[in-house]
Amino acid sequence: MSSIISDLQNRYTVKQYDASKKISKDDMKVIEEALRLSVSSINSQPWKFIIIESDEAKQRFSDTFANKFQFNQKHAKDASAIILFCHNPYYTKNDYQKVIDADFAVGRINPDISPERNRDEKLGAYVFAELNTDNFGFNGNWTKAQTYIAFGNIIHTLARMNIGSTSMEGIDIDLVKQSFSDELGGFECHVALAIGYSKKEEDYNAKLPKSRLPEKEVIINL
Numbered sequence: 001m002s003s004i005i006s007d008l009q010n011r012y013t014v015k016q017y018d019a020s021k022k023i024s025k026d027d028m029k030v031i032e033e034a035l036r037l038s039v040s041s042i043n044s045q046p047w048k049f050i051i052i053e054s055d056e057a058k059q060r061f062s063d064t065f066a067n068k069f070q071f072n073q074k075h076a077k078d079a080s081a082i083i084l085f086c087h088n089p090y091y092t093k094n095d096y097q098k099v100i101d102a103d104f105a106v107g108r109i110n111p112d113i114s115p116e117r118n119r120d121e122k123l124g125a126y127v128f129a130e131l132n133t134d135n136f137g138f139n140g141n142w143t144k145a146q147t148y149i150a151f152g153n154i155i156h157t158l159a160r161m162n163i164g165s166t167s168m169e170g171i172d173i174d175l176v177k178q179s180f181s182d183e184l185g186g187f188e189c190h191v192a193l194a195i196g197y198s199k200k201e202e203d204y205n206a207k208l209p210k211s212r213l214p215e216k217e218v219i220i221n222l
Helices: 003-010 025-036 055-063 070-078 093-105 115-130 140-160 173-179
Strands: 047-052 081-087 164-168 188-196
Touching (some): 003 140, 025 047, 047 055, 055 070, 055 173, 070 164, 070 188, 081 140, 140 188
Antiparallel strands (some): 081 188, 164 188
16 A cells, blocks of 8 residues: 555544644744745735644634634644634635745746746736636635635645645634734734544544545546
């Protein structure tokens, strides 16, 4: 069996974290770089990843469960870290210009055409964002979709690193926005990911078999 398939077979959603076990600084650096290297449409990168590790930040996150989704609250403090996946709901051409500037900084240019034309051609890809932008400049559905690509990427990365994770769409979007307004800076967070190590003796999900639909129902070979 491929090691990739083995990782995915063994991966499960952690239901109880061991608060005494922390992810090493070196592993956190790998996780952060994997987040940064995630793919997105037109390489837009319309995201921020807020990584919560300190006791103070964990308490702030824990407090956002005051009104609902309390079943996820324990992860706020027991997990080694929480990642808030944040997207820009009003992604502009100026935002994309920063991506183009980064392209030029690393040499992703065509030397056979002028810098001005080269830059204009690259900036032309912004049309894919425009196709998903309404009359008020809102394109949050599109940018949120890009953020979920990064979400899937990091879950697989964690599986390869033998680090557990728990997807949390069960968060109070409004209270997260209020508590982390300075860090969000106008971005929105609709999903979070707890990461760390399972307390297997108390984690019922660690003992259950993997369950997925059969291949014939989800794979179509032509």
